[in-house]
Amino acid sequence: MNDSAQPEAAATPALSISGVSHSYGTRRALADVSFDVPPASFTALLGLNGAGKSTLFSLITRLFGIQAGHIGIFGRDIGQAPGEALRLMGVVFQPRTLDLDLSVAQNLLYHAALHGIGRRDARARSDEVLARIGLADRAGSKVRDLSGGQMRRLEIARALLHRPRLLLLDEATVGLDVKARADILGHVRQLVAAQGISVLWATHLFDEIISDDNLVVLHQGRVLACGAAAEVLARAGAHDINSAFMRLTGLQSGSLAP
Structure with missing residues (x-):
């Protein structure tokens, strides 16, 4: 990266989600969702199946039109400058397309x-x-x-x-064994550390998140918490991601599918 690009990278979020809502008919999938993905960071978007993660990815990648709110990629509004914004982004969707x-x-x-x-x-x-x-x-x-x-x-x-400068991965480890999951996570974290790529990693698996990550907790279409994972845990009064998620959502551990 040249020196002229460094001030922008330091000041502008890789991804900015502001007041985004989306409905399928009368069903509200996302409600006033707002958060940022900092540059050169690993940000985990944690939510159960049906929380709205895939809907949000479809909006970011313009598979769906934005009904309300704004989405920016390194300051480029995807509604006003979609080509320029999307060129800055790479995507791995949950279904394989090879x-x-x-x-x-x-x-x-x-x-x-x-x-x-x-x-x-x-x-x-x-x-x-x-x-x-x-x-x-x-x-x-x-x-x-x-x-x-x-x-x-x-x-x-x-x-x-x-x-791209931003990489989106939607449930990238679904169907993989423990070793393969750890391998994928290791490669992606290395991209952040060595290449300065920004990552938004959507998952429903608590053990894929570490305390150094940025964390966004999405539940029933709403953001319940966001920030450094260690800070989210502290604010929730929890010692691990699992407990923090339960406290934030009001769920009991037995209510989650295995």
């Missing part, structure tokens, strides 16, 4: 072409992101021969091809 019959490298080159990246540059970028995500030795493998965790890492590599 072509299983193409190789790892072919999946990346196809995605690069969709972004208008020339073939020579695309090959260089593909090599770069595969090395960054630990898949350089699988470039020629068909995607169907990868493990579930490797497929997720490939989707992260694909989302990084156009060199």
Whole structure:
């Protein structure tokens, strides 16, 4: 990053959500949601299934139009300057969208072409992101021969091809075993530490959050708490994420699905 970009990165949130509400007919999915994702940070969006996480991601990525409120990506309003805003963002959605019959490298080159990246540059970028995500030795493998965790890492590599400054991941570890989940989390946290990428990580799993993270607790479409995870715990009078979540939502541990 050049020096002229540093003041902006220091002062402007990577993602700013302000007063966002959304309804499906008479059902309110989000109600006056507001929070920021600081630059070069790992921010966890914690909520049970149905809390509104996927709806919020659909609004940020413009799959849905914004009914109320504003969303900005590094100061670019996605309603007023959608192209410029979306170019700053990479996304990994919960459903997998890889072509299983193409190789790892072919999946990346196809995605690069969709972004208008020339073939020579695309090959260089593909090599770069595969090395960054630990898949350089699988470039020629068909995607169907990868493990579930490797497929997720490939989707992260694909989302990084156009060199975004903000990475959104919606329940990226669903269906993975404990080791694969830890591996994905480790890679994403390393992107934040080493590359300065900003991350919004949506999850319903308490153990994916650590005290150094920024934390947003979303429940029934409303933000119940946000800030440094350690501070959220302190304000809730809790010693761990699980207990803090229960106190904030008023739920009992037995009311959660296993």
